[in-house]
Amino acid sequence: MERIIIDMDEVIADPMGAMVTWYEENHPQKVNFDNIKEGSWVRGFPEQHRQLVLDKLHGPGFFRDLPVMEDAVDVLKEMNTRYEIFIVSAAVEFPNSLKEKHDWLLEYFPYFTWRQLVLCGDKRMISGDYMIDDHLKNLVHFKGKQLLYTAFHNREVEGYTRLNNWKEAADLFLK
């Protein structure tokens, strides 16, 4: 069975979307998507509020209720029967998020088990046949097939095979 390594944030969960919604409901300013470059979507928020955004990201509760990326639940349910799937999140930077990410995954993707979750700081020791991730820093160390999941911060990156959404993942892995 081929092994697929799948990132969590910006790939199956939508922290940027949740943060934008929360921010724009609570502030008159708007997020500037043009400022979001490779590395972090935090730069899209007005400079005077970036610390506020970081505090919310590191604080309790933020990762527990994130929206799920469209079609991820249905497509991964089928992929999970045909591939060895691991959900690998570089979450140790946010220690408050660790249990929340466990609880979130098992609530929204009940067909996964705790055995399929990996919470790490760095992904360079992770091996598999495919890696789906929105960050080049994770993909570059991976020896299997690298698949860049499209996110605002990586939209100018060239030279990678992309997955733009989970329907495209279904086309690649389930046909």
Add this chain to the structure above:
Amino acid sequence: MERIIIDMDEVIADPMGAMVTWYEENHPQKVNFDNIKEGSWVRGFPEQHRQLVLDKLHGPGFFRDLPVMEDAVDVLKEMNTRYEIFIVSAAVEFPNSLKEKHDWLLEYFPYFTWRQLVLCGDKRMISGDYMIDDHLKNLVHFKGKQLLYTAFHNREVEGYTRLNNWKEAADLFLK
């Protein structure tokens, strides 16, 4: 730089020792070390109290204050300058322990960073040059050199290169 994957429980931390101490301080019965076979040291505790032991293991606080294995702090401090070290713990089974393990590691081994911690359910996707672990179920999938760290539950296992303590690790990796 060669990469060494190092387990946490029974290798750098001592949950069995902590549990035995707690149990024998609170109960007239003794732990029977002869009952501890490959798989789990929980079997060493009297049958009528195994659920109690499991509840303590899964509950809050247990992993935050574990004793450190002898010489691990000093030997790993030097190894950390010569090798790429990752501490990999199959801890996702115990979601309450995830943040505790992060906090414990960075307190007792302050030269490690959050980037070096991996919390997973299963270790089969972890790659490196060496793996030091007390469980065969983790070592068998590993493609690098497998090193069995001696623990009560694995003392009858044959056919593996053993590390019996951290002084032996220093002999192997630092000479």
